[in-house]
């Protein structure tokens with residue numbers, strides 16, 4: 001039988017992008033709710049319970065409510081794109097490339113938590129270095145990032161695009177998360193295998209989709225003998241055989257003068273770079289992705305496909 005998929009929140013930013021990615025697919029049947037009924041709880045509950053996989057594209061509270069609507073149902077599998085379950089031990093974390101066993105965990109899981117956009121970049125850079133023993137216990141990790149404004153969902157899109165609104169945003173680039181308590185920090189710490197919470201400073205630019213995540217490192221404070229080449233080699237080994245997450249060769253990245261945050265917009269891929277000078281004191285790790293691609297909707301469809309392949 002053709003598996004039935006219901007996207008709860010299908011008329012929002014992430015939901016719409018998932019729907020677009022599924023358009024034309026004949027191997028799945030999409031259950032749909034009319035836009036005007038998107039908050040009709042009885043209708044949602046019915047559709048949720050009739051799906052084989054429910055993809056939740058809702059704010060955290062509404063996600064928890066949807067999971068509650070499925071509490072008596074032992075067959076529906078869930079992919080949640082919110083922050084609600086990303087460090088819950090009974091949910092599989094939906095970052096298939098984060099280590100060798102993760103894709104199989106996602107395949108077998110009933111409940112999958114889709115990663116946050118910024119954590120996808122940060123964990124993608126940090127976890128391989130923790131696993132290889134290069135990034136020692138206690139290292140004070142900083143994560144600096146810029147996102148396209150669709151990362152803020154329907155509300156921020158309207159604030160950036162409609163300057164007649166009372167709450168419009170006129171800045172072309174702004175830093176936020178200033179109290180340093182962003183909701184993505186616990187997820188970066190847990191799945192980045194860090195013993196100290198990273199210092200995370202996000203920002204938004206006046207472009208719709210795209211993201212750069214940077215993790216600067218002091219080589220002297222890493223495992224003895226670490227070099228730009230050994231860091232790059234550890235990332236290359238970690239992502240060997242992957243095609244969605246790739247590591248840019250040093251010979252290529254050393255020639256670059258800049259990295260464009262929009263380069264991977266409208267793709268589901270992520271590129272990792274290691275910048276610095278051989279023999280120098282510092283390296284800067286950079287992840288490039290689309291906040292709505294590998295950072296959200298692309299990852300959700302990848303996870304759905306893994307679950308359907310079980």
Ligand SMILES: NC(=O)C1=CN([C@@H]2O[C@H](COP(=O)(O)OP(=O)(O)OC[C@H]3O[C@@H](n4cnc5c(N)ncnc54)[C@H](OP(=O)(O)O)[C@@H]3O)[C@@H](O)[C@H]2O)C=CC1
Nearest residue numbers: 009011012013014039057058062081082150151153154296
């Ligand atoms: N945008 C991004 O880049 C990313 C987003 N995410 C996560 O994905 C989830 C969705 O975010 P995003 O698509 O950006 O948000 P949007 O605000 O664009 O869309 C959310 C959708 O959910 C609907 N909704 C809100 N509350 C309820 C409710 N109680 N019952 C039913 N429907 C409801 C909204 O309807 P209404 O229009 O009526 O408000 C809207 O259609 C969030 O948890 C977000 O954190 C994850 C990674 C990246």
Ligand SMILES: CC(=O)N[C@@H](CCC(=O)OP(=O)(O)O)C(=O)O
Nearest residue numbers: 081082083116117118147151152
């Ligand atoms: C630009 C912007 O506002 N971005 C969002 C994160 C987008 C994302 O990844 O959302 P979830 O973790 O909720 O899934 C923020 O900083 O809250």
